[in-house]
Amino acid sequence: MTEANRELDALFDRLAIAPQAIEHPPVHTVEEALPYWSALEGVHTKNLLLKGAKGGLWLICVPTERRLDLKALAAHLGAKKFSFASAETLLEALGVVQGSVSPLALVNDKAKAVSLVLDKRMLSHPRLTVHPLRNTATVSLASADLLRVVEATGHEAQIVDFDALASAE
Numbered sequence: 001m002t003e004a005n006r007e008l009d010a011l012f013d014r015l016a017i018a019p020q021a022i023e024h025p026p027v028h029t030v031e032e033a034l035p036y037w038s039a040l041e042g043v044h045t046k047n048l049l050l051k052g053a054k055g056g057l058w059l060i061c062v063p064t065e066r067r068l069d070l071k072a073l074a075a076h077l078g079a080k081k082f083s084f085a086s087a088e089t090l091l092e093a094l095g096v097v098q099g100s101v102s103p104l105a106l107v108n109d110k111a112k113a114v115s116l117v118l119d120k121r122m123l124s125h126p127r128l129t130v131h132p133l134r135n136t137a138t139v140s141l142a143s144a145d146l147l148r149v150v151e152a153t154g155h156e157a158q159i160v161d162f163d164a165l166a167s168a169e
Helices: 003-014 030-037 070-077 087-094 103-108 143-152 162-167
Strands: 020-023 043-052 057-063 082-084 114-119 127-130 137-142 157-160
Touching (some): 003 143, 030 043, 030 137, 043 070, 043 087, 057 087, 057 103, 070 114, 070 157, 087 103, 103 114, 103 143
Parallel strands (some): 057 114, 114 157
Antiparallel strands (some): 020 137, 043 082, 127 137
């Protein structure tokens, strides 16, 4: 177990959060993960680390079926334009590799360089599923608990109504 995983487990303990967890073979895409996720309750998420044209990093967490208009999202967040962060940037900023991106990785963002964006509708569901810093496991936790973890890392989530963004197109 890595130091980051120990730190995340300690954070769960401190906050009295006991996520449901499953182990599975490495998955790199939502499509690869779906057969394993059926064992977990919750809205299954996809997570993207995006880089702004003029700097800045945004971690976007939305339901797997959500289509994203990156141009509209960038304009809404004041980023002008988004591109996908490189594998090197992902490892440097969040301490995870591609396929393991998750809001839980904010535990590794000591510099507070990453802004978290969460889908508003997704948070209305009782539970969410995310990777716990590795793509060989998935956890289900209460939506409110995810917000508590984010806050405990010193980050503040921006809650975005992606339905309103989509209808504004």
